[in-house]
Amino acid sequence: MFSKTLRKDHYGYLFIAPFFIIFVIFGLYPIVYSFYLSLCNWDGFGNPVIIGFENYQRLLGDYMFYKSLFNTLFIWGISVIPQLTVSLIIAVILHEKFIKGKSIFRAVFFFPNIVTAASLGLLVALIFSWQTGSFNNLLMSLGFIHDPVNWPSRPYFMRLLVSGILFWQYFGYSMIIYIAGLQGISRDILEAAEIDGASKTQVFFRITLPLLRPIMIFQVVTSIIGGMQIFDQPYTLTNGTGDPNNSTLTTVMYLYKIAFTRYQYGYGSAVAFGLFIIIVIFSIISFVLMNRRSKSATSL
Amino acid sequence: MKQFRLQAIVCFSNFSKGGANRKMIKKGISALTIVLLGLSLILSGCSSSTSAKNQKVLTIWTFTDEAKYAVKEFKKRYPDIKVNLLFITNDNYVQKLISVLQAGKKVPDVFFVENTYWPQIKQIPLLENLSKAPFNATQITDQQFQYIQDIEKDEKGNVKGLGYQGTPGAFYYRRDLAKKYLGTDDPDEVSQKISSWDKIMAIGEKVVKESGGKVHALSSWSDIDIVQSSNIKKPWVVDGKLVIDQARRDELDLTKKAREKNVEAKYESWGSAWTASMQEGTVMFYAEPTWGLPYIFESNAPKTSGKWGLANGPKAFSNGGTFIAMYSKSHHKDLAWKFMKFYTSDPTFSKKLAKSQQYFLSNKKIDAELASELTSDFLAGQKYFDFFEKAGEAVPSAPQTKYDNDINSIWNSKMNDYLNGRIKTKAKMLKEFRTEVGHDFPEIDANE
Numbered sequence: 219m220f221s222k223t224l225r226k227d228h229y230g231y232l233f234i235a236p237f238f239i240i241f242v243i244f245g246l247y248p249i250v251y252s253f254y255l256s257l258c259n260w261d262g263f264g265n266p267v268i269i270g271f272e273n274y275q276r277l278l279g280d281y282m283f284y285k286s287l288f289n290t291l292f293i294w295g296i297s298v299i300p301q302l303t304v305s306l307i308i309a310v311i312l313h314e315k316f317i318k319g320k321s322i323f324r325a326v327f328f329f330p331n332i333v334t335a336a337s338l339g340l341l342v343a344l345i346f347s348w349q350t351g352s353f354n355n356l357l358m359s360l361g362f363i364h365d366p367v368n369w370p371s372r373p374y375f376m377r378l379l380v381s382g383i384l385f386w387q388y389f390g391y392s393m394i395i396y397i398a399g400l401q402g403i404s405r406d407i408l409e410a411a412e413i414d415g416a417s418k419t420q421v422f423f424r425i426t427l428p429l430l431r432p433i434m435i436f437q438v439v440t441s442i443i444g445g446m447q448i449f450d451q452p453y454t455l456t457n458g459t460g461d462p463n464n465s466t467l468t469t470v471m472y473l474y475k476i477a478f479t480r481y482q483y484g485y486g487s488a489v490a491f492g493l494f495i496i497i498v499i500f501s502i503i504s505f506v507l508m509n510r511r512s513k514s515a516t517s518l
Numbered sequence: 519m520k521q522f523r524l525q526a527i528v529c530f531s532n533f534s535k536g537g538a539n540r541k542m543i544k545k546g547i548s549a550l551t552i553v554l555l556g557l558s559l560i561l562s563g564c565s566s567s568t569s570a571k572n573q574k575v576l577t578i579w580t581f582t583d584e585a586k587y588a589v590k591e592f593k594k595r596y597p598d599i600k601v602n603l604l605f606i607t608n609d610n611y612v613q614k615l616i617s618v619l620q621a622g623k624k625v626p627d628v629f630f631v632e633n634t635y636w637p638q639i640k641q642i643p644l645l646e647n648l649s650k651a652p653f654n655a656t657q658i659t660d661q662q663f664q665y666i667q668d669i670e671k672d673e674k675g676n677v678k679g680l681g682y683q684g685t686p687g688a689f690y691y692r693r694d695l696a697k698k699y700l701g702t703d704d705p706d707e708v709s710q711k712i713s714s715w716d717k718i719m720a721i722g723e724k725v726v727k728e729s730g731g732k733v734h735a736l737s738s739w740s741d742i743d744i745v746q747s748s749n750i751k752k753p754w755v756v757d758g759k760l761v762i763d764q765a766r767r768d769e770l771d772l773t774k775k776a777r778e779k780n781v782e783a784k785y786e787s788w789g790s791a792w793t794a795s796m797q798e799g800t801v802m803f804y805a806e807p808t809w810g811l812p813y814i815f816e817s818n819a820p821k822t823s824g825k826w827g828l829a830n831g832p833k834a835f836s837n838g839g840t841f842i843a844m845y846s847k848s849h850h851k852d853l854a855w856k857f858m859k860f861y862t863s864d865p866t867f868s869k870k871l872a873k874s875q876q877y878f879l880s881n882k883k884i885d886a887e888l889a890s891e892l893t894s895d896f897l898a899g900q901k902y903f904d905f906f907e908k909a910g911e912a913v914p915s916a917p918q919t920k921y922d923n924d925i926n927s928i929w930n931s932k933m934n935d936y937l938n939g940r941i942k943t944k945a946k947m948l949k950e951f952r953t954e955v956g957h958d959f960p961e962i963d964a965n966e
Binding site: 276349350 | 613642644790924957959
């Protein structure tokens, strides 16, 4: 019966072809080629010379690579924790029935996400510049300080500043995802809890939070992948230097510096693959966690 | 275009019917092919029409506005040559240039390179050797200042590019402040008073005290760096080993002293506070090269015209400069050379450039001819060509390596850390510097 009506035209392949063609040209080929490059020594001129795993050996002993990883994780960690908590709180509040003008608030909180990362970096660099920054001017006019403070020379402050930019930029985005998750929670459960006499806090901790877990894990996984690739904000904030003392040099900035300002394409590719392996490890960890959650959820 | 869209819509709507009518689909596809063929015909028509004229096209890449003026004049002189001038902003100019050179495709016939990147670019084998015939560039370079001649040559002594700009430096000073704190605004007398770093430090301490902390002698530690780095005897890397020249070691002490005694105003070079200070008159001296006059002072402090002067500092120095190079596989080497020769040695053009653009030239012969007549209102009538022509003769040749730009940026970063107090001692600063250079360039021996 089915075999007669099942059409076996190949037009379907035509429709999915554009994706695969583009993926092979712009995705797969560069990945394979950069792996090849990571086994070579190449400055862009002449032909790449294969040197085996020497670049990876160098990578393993490269203190700057580890430092850039630390910077990245530090900046990411400091930005993601407030990002996910603040956005959750806002999402829950905006999900309440009695709030008026919800859509306006949602839009306003989402606005920072639309601003280009590069321009944000420049803007903040101007605000916190040493001699003319408006932040110093504000502190001086309020009488908190007498001489301008050289903020850009403080490693931890600059890392926090990058975290701050990321937080400001992405909390609106996380909020939207949470709101979507909240809307997915069945009203029946909430009403049942109300009828059983649960208070608002009890509902939040016993029902909303557990049911939002998959959303939270999704947020964490995507933010890990995005967070490992922080580039624009610290790059524009420090004019590409990663100063002071390479404290805002993220792994991707480091990779960019090696490949495109030092023209060591081979080692740059090795750094890229090092970063790739680390992202894979983090992703596996979070997938394992997610599976565990869903298993325990199904066993319930 | 409308037709094309219609056809495409027809075509897609046919697909969406699930292939019900194959004839229709075929028709749609053939219609699409016809449209595309038509388009390609039109496009190929475009290119054939240009080649029909058979006009010679010279492609030039630049990062500086200056090129526009030169190209305009060049076209007036050679109307039969078509120039395709591509302007790319400085931010990623060099990366783009290196990329096309690496790829070997769409490489410009002529390209401009700023001195910061020149040592790195000039060792690329794809640059034409201009020393040999038919160019014989030494005939042009012989008329230039010695230090420029040395920069133009690669390690083997071949000329790889031509500099059109003369870049000797001066201590630009505010005449009003000089009169108030030094008792004179005469260039020679001011030069006498700042002929050593010790004298400048003493003036700095005095000025800060008398002005109640408002006025400083120097704008930033870069004013010391610009002079000292021009006076090195050995480059950063000699025979694969990192070398820290005595001039740079002295710089460490000088800048630290200047910072501690408030001799410098702690401005970030090229930052907004720095440029504002020129207008406000909170700094007495700025160590800047020839091009600082139009590009820094006149543009940032136009209202202070007549309040400035030029003096010689503790040592002669130079800074910046742009070099034009030719692609060795270019098909238009004759045109490229015509342009390069025009820009660097044509007497009529050079004089016009110097006079109309306040442009100090690399060609000292022409500079000398103009020295007696060119004065600047901005500098209160000072004969600035005369000043720079003498200064240019004294500029030492600072040896360069392809690592200079990268190592300089590490040096500057560590200098900032040292001056700002993150790195406490000079020994620690030098150690951190060596570690980072050794890390970034494994082929360099960075140990002491």
